[in-house]
Amino acid sequence: MSSEFRLRVQFEKREKGAWLSHLEVLHTVDRIVRRARLPYAITQGFNPHMKLAFGPALGVGTGSTGEYFDVWLSEYVKPDNVLAALQQASTAVLPIVAVGYVGAKEPSLAASLTIMEFRARVYALDIEVSELEAEFRRLQQQEVIEIEQKNKIKFFDPATCIPKDVIVSQEEGVTEITLTLRVSQAGSLRPDSLLNLALANCNAHYSHFMMVRTSLFSEIDDGQWVRPL
Amino acid sequence: MSLPNLFARIEPLLARVERPSRYINSEYGAVHSDEHVDCHVGFCYPGTYEVGQANQALQILCYQASRLDSVSVQRVFLPWVDLSELMRSHDIPLFTLEECNPVRDLDILGITLPYELSFTTILEALDLAKIPFYSRDRDESYPLIIGGGPSVYNPEPVAGFFDAFLVGEGEEAVAEIIGQYREWKQAGESKTALLKRLASLSGVYVPSLYNVSLSTDELTGAAIIDAVTPNDGLSPVIYKRVVTNMDEQTPPTCPVVPYMDVVHDRFALEVLRGCTRGCRFCQAGMTYRPVRERSADEIVKLALKGIACTGYDDVSLTSLSTADHSQLEEVLRRLNKQLQGSGVSVSLPSLRVDAFSVDMARLIAGSGKKSGLTFAPEAGTQRLRNVINKNVDEQQLLDTIGYAFDAGWRRVKLYFMIGLPTETDADIEAIGQLAYKVFEVAREHTPKGQRGNIRIGVSVSTFVPKAHTPFQWEPQNTLEEIYRKHKVLRDAMPRKGIELSYHDAEVSFLEGVVARGGRDLAPVLVQAWKNGARFDAWSEQFRLSRWIDAFETCDFDPTLVANRERSFDEILPWDHLSTGVSKSYLKREALRARDEKTTKDCSFSGCTGCDACDVLGVDIVVGGVRS
Numbered sequence: 001m002s003s004e005f006r007l008r009v010q011f012e013k014r015e016k017g018a019w020l021s022h023l024e025v026l027h028t029v030d031r032i033v034r035r036a037r038l039p040y041a042i043t044q045g046f047n048p049h050m051k052l053a054f055g056p057a058l059g060v061g062t063g064s065t066g067e068y069f070d071v072w073l074s075e076y077v078k079p080d081n082v083l084a085a086l087q088q089a090s091t092a093v094l095p096i097v098a099v100g101y102v103g104a105k106e107p108s109l110a111a112s113l114t115i116m117e118f119r120a121r122v123y124a125l126d127i128e129v130s131e132l133e134a135e136f137r138r139l140q141q142q143e144v145i146e147i148e149q150k151n152k153i154k155f156f157d158p159a160t161c162i163p164k165d166v167i168v169s170q171e172e173g174v175t176e177i178t179l180t181l182r183v184s185q186a187g188s189l190r191p192d193s194l195l196n197l198a199l200a201n202c203n204a205h206y207s208h209f210m211m212v213r214t215s216l217f218s219e220i221d222d223g224q225w226v227r228p229l
Numbered sequence: 230m231s232l233p234n235l236f237a238r239i240e241p242l243l244a245r246v247e248r249p250s251r252y253i254n255s256e257y258g259a260v261h262s263d264e265h266v267d268c269h270v271g272f273c274y275p276g277t278y279e280v281g282q283a284n285q286a287l288q289i290l291c292y293q294a295s296r297l298d299s300v301s302v303q304r305v306f307l308p309w310v311d312l313s314e315l316m317r318s319h320d321i322p323l324f325t326l327e328e329c330n331p332v333r334d335l336d337i338l339g340i341t342l343p344y345e346l347s348f349t350t351i352l353e354a355l356d357l358a359k360i361p362f363y364s365r366d367r368d369e370s371y372p373l374i375i376g377g378g379p380s381v382y383n384p385e386p387v388a389g390f391f392d393a394f395l396v397g398e399g400e401e402a403v404a405e406i407i408g409q410y411r412e413w414k415q416a417g418e419s420k421t422a423l424l425k426r427l428a429s430l431s432g433v434y435v436p437s438l439y440n441v442s443l444s445t446d447e448l449t450g451a452a453i454i455d456a457v458t459p460n461d462g463l464s465p466v467i468y469k470r471v472v473t474n475m476d477e478q479t480p481p482t483c484p485v486v487p488y489m490d491v492v493h494d495r496f497a498l499e500v501l502r503g504c505t506r507g508c509r510f511c512q513a514g515m516t517y518r519p520v521r522e523r524s525a526d527e528i529v530k531l532a533l534k535g536i537a538c539t540g541y542d543d544v545s546l547t548s549l550s551t552a553d554h555s556q557l558e559e560v561l562r563r564l565n566k567q568l569q570g571s572g573v574s575v576s577l578p579s580l581r582v583d584a585f586s587v588d589m590a591r592l593i594a595g596s597g598k599k600s601g602l603t604f605a606p607e608a609g610t611q612r613l614r615n616v617i618n619k620n621v622d623e624q625q626l627l628d629t630i631g632y633a634f635d636a637g638w639r640r641v642k643l644y645f646m647i648g649l650p651t652e653t654d655a656d657i658e659a660i661g662q663l664a665y666k667v668f669e670v671a672r673e674h675t676p677k678g679q680r681g682n683i684r685i686g687v688s689v690s691t692f693v694p695k696a697h698t699p700f701q702w703e704p705q706n707t708l709e710e711i712y713r714k715h716k717v718l719r720d721a722m723p724r725k726g727i728e729l730s731y732h733d734a735e736v737s738f739l740e741g742v743v744a745r746g747g748r749d750l751a752p753v754l755v756q757a758w759k760n761g762a763r764f765d766a767w768s769e770q771f772r773l774s775r776w777i778d779a780f781e782t783c784d785f786d787p788t789l790v791a792n793r794e795r796s797f798d799e800i801l802p803w804d805h806l807s808t809g810v811s812k813s814y815l816k817r818e819a820l821r822a823r824d825e826k827t828t829k830d831c832s833f834s835g836c837t838g839c840d841a842c843d844v845l846g847v848d849i850v851v852g853g854v855r856s
Contacts, residue, residue: 019250035537208241
């Protein structure tokens with residue numbers, strides 16, 4: 001174990017890549033690392049496989065400008081060389097942005113990345129920005145939000161799950177909404193569910209929306225939010 | 230000349246469908262053409278992405294065509310029913326994958342015919358693309374529609390829908406076809422002129438230039454072919470195209486790597502083409518002759534290149550009978566050495582029982598994951614195995630199981646067939662007895678603590694007589710008989726240790742109709758499509774009632790095709806297409822089957838006189854010694 005090097009990689013899930021599922025991204029990253037010919041470490045046991053770990057899953061239809069995975073290498077390779085190799089081995093919809101080594105004892109990405117920022121772009125929305133903004137404020141002021149996710153009714157405490165005010169703006173006919181959500185052990189409030197709830201409460205009509213996760217943060221002891229890389 | 234891109238209209242629909250990654254392209258290895266294109270070619274697999282993308286022939290043809298200057302090559306797959314419904318309601322036509330261009334705007338559309346029940350899905354593709362079904366209804370403004378693939382050896386049921394077919398192997402022909410098209414386009418000629426140009430190419434069959442005259446048999450009421458008459462100057466028989474040397478054909482070593490899981494999610498490398506074991510039910514064994522091996526050096530080189538380029542963790546050495554490759558042990562030894570410690574494994578598809586030895590077991594075991602082995606004894610008794618010319622005996626099978634379980638395998642799947650010519654209930658009961666013996670041997674060769682992991686799967690299909698085989702004259706068992714035989718099979722299977730599955734008898738019956746149907750089946754296909762038949766290989770989509778209704782509407786008796794025995798003298802719908810194997814050879818084999826006599830494999834022993842090498846001007850290519 002001590003002879004392995006933990007490399008953290010930042011990548012994007014861009015444009016058409018938004019339509020990949022989390023599992024499809026996992027499998028693709030496995031192949032990207034192989035194509036890059038990195039000296040990856042392999043797990044022991046009955047079914048040896050590449051040692052990879054990912055951050056929180058992203059739903060189908062949601063893109064991202066900041067996703068992360070950790071890969072363990074059996075040899076040290078200069079970050080610049082790793083970055084070049086991974087970029088060559090990847091595709092335009094899953095571009096590799098940055099790499100860096102992290103300590104072996106760092107908590108896992110899945111456990112540590114608890115704050116997520118999203119940007120939704122809603123097309124042909126027929127209500128005013130102010131009305132939608134007011135609805136989000138109203139939801140945030142409730143004690144509990146009741147919301148349907150995956151055919152089940154779930155309850156969320158907005159004070160915990162929505163740590164920042166929702167921002168709504170409009171540009172060239174497209175309504176843009178910035179949502180910041182906190183992951184919880186009991187299950188996460190999905191950004192598309194929250195957006196759908198707000199739009200439904202406003203009786204709004206629209207053509208479609210596109211969701212992008214723009215940032216992921218860990219919360220450290222003093223309440224600060226830090227990026228993983 | 231650039232074509233419109235439809236993705237902006239498609240994307241808003243993706244949130245409403247299953248598995249949207251089917252439609253997004255941009256995979257690693259995908260080629261997007263530049264602007265200087267004067268010929269737009271599409272290769273269509275009539276099925277969804279996850280089935281079609283794994284098709285090796287599609288990959289080979291796309292690769293060959295993409296090497297031509299100024300040619301745009303794009304893949305076309307069928308959207309699943311959820312998206313096709315939305316496309317129709319939003320007036321979005323079928324689109325190509327790479328550039329999301331309307332398929333209607335392509336110059337050439339090649340469609341593979343992978344199996345008989347894909348024919349109505351081909352109609353679905355044409356309808357979604359807003360292309361008229363029948364060739365006679367399409368002028369020069371529509372794409373040239375060319376068919377090819379495994380079911381092209383009897384294309385007659387769909388002959389009216391295609392402008393031309395390529396019979397045989399396409400690596401060299403694809404450039405010729407595109408070349409003729411481009412010359413035609415520059416010359417500004419009529420469609421008739423294009424079809425004549427194509428008919429002049431070796432291996433290209435233009436059905437509209439061959440007239441089929443029919444009459445009705447007084448005794449049976451069946452439609453009988455009186456003659457197949459070519460237009461002036463055309464050969465009465467079209468011989469398949471064949472590649473003489475596999476080492477001279479470079480396969481794609483950096484193919485598209487899908488994002489989504491596809492049916493065979495690994496780097497597949499064809500190690501040889503053709504199989505002359507001579508199983509009498511097997512169409513592929515007749516149509517892909519002669520045997521041509523890729524050399525060990527080429528296989529190892531291409532496998533390593535493919536793994537490095539794609540990033541797959543599994544390389545599959547594919548062919549009809551990989552274990553027969555004369556240099557396979559050398560290939561496995563070299564690959565195991567090169568791939569050691571990389572986590573990459575080597576897998577082989579269905580193995581012949583008689584080609585699997587102790588050494589082979591160890592080599593395959595050493596090449597990585599032992600997911601499971603598959604063998605195809607096909608029949609339960611030696612008598613019936615002799616009838617079908619499956620030269621495998623029971624002791625060989627049991628020894629093979631022993632080797633496999635000694636080497637650490639715990640899962641084996643056995644393929645059998647029912648409905649074979651001369652079959653009796655005793656033959657079916659013997660499947661159960663054999664499965665039990667396999668289970669016992671597996672237990673004997675497994676340490677006590679691991680016996681709970683043993684899995685013996687028995688998969689039983691229904692015999693479908695196929696064109697260009699010695700059994701092409703045989704009647705298929707009726708549906709009622711198959712249901713009865715299924716019961717015999719179930720009663721004969723051991724109660725524990727064996728997982729039995731069998732193919733849907735109704736699907737097999739339909740395959741039997743389409744596999745030996747003629748041009749008079751075309752209206753039935755159209756009617757079945759109108760009734761909703763598409764994706765019939767997917768069990769949740771298949772409804773026999775759609776077909777029964779189509780047969781009734783068209784006043785077509787399917788039993789006269791599937792369940793009728795043919796005489797040796799009858800002109801068969803596919804007789805004007807040749808695999809190189811002579812009809813007299815097939816007849817000889819049919820008679821030997823009735824006498825329970827076996828025929829050896831010419832790539833192991835001497836020539837058996839099928840005529841394929843002489844007729845096609847090719848030879849067996851074997852690197853080592855087959856034994």
